[in-house]
Amino acid sequence: xxxxxxxxxxxxxxxxxxxxxxxxxxxxxxxxxxxxxxxxxxxxxxxxxxxxxxxxxxxxxxxxxxxxxxxxxxxxxxxxxxxxxxxxxxxxxxxxxxxxxxxxxxxxxxxxxxxxxxxxxxxxxxxxxxxxxxxxxxxxxxxxxxxxx
Numbered sequence: 217x218x219x220x221x222x223x224x225x226x227x228x229x230x231x232x233x234x235x236x237x238x239x240x241x242x243x244x245x246x247x248x249x250x251x252x253x254x255x256x257x258x259x260x261x262x263x264x265x266x267x268x269x270x271x272x273x274x275x276x277x278x279x280x281x282x283x284x285x286x287x288x289x290x291x292x293x294x295x296x297x298x299x300x301x302x303x304x305x306x307x308x309x310x311x312x313x314x315x316x317x318x319x320x321x322x323x324x325x326x327x328x329x330x331x332x333x334x335x336x337x338x339x340x341x342x343x344x345x346x347x348x349x350x351x352x353x354x355x356x357x358x359x360x361x362x363x364x365x
Contacts (some may be wrong), residue, residue, distance in 0.1 A: 234332070244347070247358065248272065248279045251324045258311035265307045266362040267315065277356040285349060286328040297329055300348050304361050322359075 250270035258265045280286050291299060301319035308317050328351040334344070350359040 222297065244332075245283075245285055245349070248276045250358070251276075254315070256308070256313040256315045258307075258313060264362070264364050265311050265313075265315070266359040266360075267308065267313065269306065271357040271362065272356045272358065274356060277351065277353060280328050280351045280353075280358070283330075285330045286349070287330070289323070289325050289327045289329055291325060293329075294323065294325065295329070297348070297350070298323060300331070300361075301350075304348070304363065307363060319359075322357075323350075323353060327351055327353050354356075 246271065250272055252271045254268045287293075294303040295307075300321070301317075301323060305317045305319060307313060330349040332347040334346060345364040346361075347363075348359075348361040350361075351357075352359065
């Protein structure tokens with residue numbers, strides 16, 4: 217009986233140590249472990265608005281290049297990203313969240329992004345529900361946005 221108990225404890229400890237060194241699942245994707253994070257959220261009857269800033273060091277931020285979900289920001293997609301970020305800026309004002317969001321100061325070619333759009337039947341509004349992850353390589357910050365309006 218003691219053998220089973222000790223074996224279980226050892227398995228739990230080993231699993232814990234392995235988990236601490238690996239990326240962790242946030243917002244439905246595996247993200248590298250951040251040094252620090254800030255969260256701004258708002259919820260109403262049918263809406264929610266989440267904005268997270270994850271801070272990384274220079275070595276860890278490079279891990280995003282290896283993630284298949286993220287693609288490079290180019291001249292071809294910068295206008296589309298800008299429209300979503302403008303909608304986010306409006307959402308921050310609407311929900312009176314205590315953060316400044318000056319996306320034009322960090323939106324540039326060469327960074328990385330990942331956009332997930334959720335379309336519901338009968339709705340054509342492009343900003344209805346989406347998740348936008350934007351990696352500012354030069355500042356080592358991931359801006360994660362989860363929006364449902």
